[in-house]
Amino acid sequence: MDLRIGFGYDMHRLQKGRELWLGGIKIEHERGLAGHSDADVLIHAICDALLGAANQRDIGFHFPDSSGEYEDIDSKILLKETYRLIQEKGYQLGNIDVTVCAEQPKLNPYIPQMQQTLAAILETDVDNISIKATTSEKMGFVGREEGIAAYAVTLIRKK
Structure with a gap:
């Protein structure tokens, strides 16, 4: 059986006036x-983890921020398209493991809904x-509540 592992990382600044x-779910926060x-x-x-596992470069390559087509796009659409790309290469999802680093808001109450949303997009079992949530114990940009980061690993296998 052909198994492949991928790793992904992303971070963004927190900003007033943004949802x-x-x-894949909206969380109430200031x-x-x-x-x-x-x-x-x-x-x-x-x-990024899925694309990396399938040797398909990264999210910025496929969905560049220089393209107006992706401005304010719902990331669920990007995930669905990413999964289509790895399926075209003959792979299917094994599993995903994600850690989100945020001081606020507390994310544990939202995890089941996130899992259900992602499982539906990826046509897999919850x-x-x-998905795990942690803080950075008040250290670094996450600790100062300047942003949120996420790490993901995934296993894919040939169909």
């Missing part, structure tokens, strides 16, 4: 993530989507 989207798209760091990290 906060993580894992600031959202700044970016060309909806800046969903969780989904962007997953996209059990194949692991």
